[in-house]
Amino acid sequence: MTQLPQFSRELLHPRYWLTWFGIALLYLVVLLPYPLLYRLGCGLGRLAMRIMKRRAFIARRNLELCFPAMPAAERDAMVKRNFESVGMGLIETGMAWFWPDWRIRKWFATSGDEHIKQAKRENKGVLLIGLHFLTLELGARIFGMLNPGIGVYRPNDNKLLDWLQTWGRMRSNKSMLDRKDLKGMIRALKNTDIIWYAPDHDYGPQSSVFAPFFAVQQAATTKGSYLLIRSAKPAVIPFVPRRLPHGKGYEMIVLPEVTNFPLEDEVATATRMNQVLEEAILMAPEQYMWLHRRFKTRPQGEPKLY
Template sequence: MTQLPQFSRALLHPRYWFTWLGITLLYLLVLLPYPVLYYIGCGLGRLSMRFLKRRVTVARRNLELCFPDMPLAEREAMVVRNFESLGMGLIETGMAWFWPDWRVSRWFQVSGLEHIAKAATDQKGVLLIGMHFLTLELGARIFGIHNPGIGVYRPNDNALLDWLQTWGRMRSNKSMLDRKDLKGMIRALKNGDIIWYAPDHDYGPRSSVFVPFFAVEQAASTKGSYLLIRSGNPAVIPFVPRRLPSGKGYEMVILPEERDIPLENEQATAARMNKIVEHGVLMAPEQYMWLHRRFKTRPDGQPSLY
């Protein structure tokens, strides 16, 4: 069972003072009007390209691998927009953790809530398929305002940030589960809960099978989807929180339930889940986390793609 972090006096130790300073500055920053935050966030993202050169290289490589037919100029423009989205992702984390519900809701359009309601009517839990968009924190917050659920997360190595991200995410959600707590996730699904779940990262060779993802024929993809869907029998519902252009706010699109997920083996399930993720990514490709080394795990004997 996942033990959630609690605030303690140990978090006031001087080793955390620099982190507290950053948190305070982020809190004060997000008091500004959203159009100003949009301008600042995009500017920070472009500026970060000068200092995060390795991540720029990773983003370029991921786009090259996934979209080999995309013209070079278009891919380069996508990289710039992606880092603008990275800057906004930092701002949006502060918005998600510190804004009141009314202010978050003011900047969001939400569609597809009927798909969640239908699952509740059918007395089924929901495996809410998220993707690692840079709008992740804010998307989870607005979804929770409408339908509180349970988030799946990786505990942070910094104890203060671990507590803060849990506190922030639980402002509009019910609880959190460690991503390794499969039994807890299955139990929650059987109880009719909503589990926020992202199957689109590389979780290493022991936890993965190799199936296509965009143009990469053998991408390490999690085995967890097979276990959760087979054991929990949930409604599998994807959602996409995407940022609208020119500081106009956000749109959260909850897509219809994905039916007939193949469960004959882990590979078949993972391949179908990757197709679901691809569809979601293409709804806002410049906002996806391309700077992550998505393809770092390779089949035995194959060279690194980076």
């Protein structure tokens, strides 16, 4: 389990100077008023869509696979809004890491915290279903300000960015766990902690079973949900950090506990979890991380989808 990181002189090495420049620039940018940050983030996203053509293709393809009945014009508009959200995601990362608590509270409204309180009264750990919304850094910060928990993450290969993201995420949370540390997650849940958990990406063939996800009948879905829920019996509670339109701020919606998870096998659990994910994604579909190759792992013998 990762504790608050200590700064090392190694992080001042010239190999990190360009990263330091980017960090300093992001810090200065997020000092601007939020309405200006909103316009800037959306503009950056539209620029990114022109430059990141491969990622734009992946986002469009994911929407085509998940929503085959969606008209092409609507899909193109969704991709544009999604890239605006990508630009805002960069700005929101700086907000999550560098803004003081009072400034974050000014722009956030929350609902559903009673579901977390109920789980605590029942002395349950909470498997907090976070999803890869592009607002995830800011959502994790505000959730931790109300209910500090333990984040699950993939350590960054860049030591400076790894130090910074760990420091930023632990501003309002207890600690961090490597996403491969299932034993650590189970132990924390049994100790009635809150685990921020995102079971919505494709984590490869060794860690997955195939289950329906939107219109894709065979989507690689993590086995981890089955292991965690069966072993620790936590309250499974999704939450959605949603950006409001026109720069009006954010709302964090904690949804009711998902009860009666089927645990007869990994596929049954994965299928139910994907249904939970779908319901959450549809609350803010343009803000979801469609740029990820969600369906890169295919059943043996099936063609690639990208």
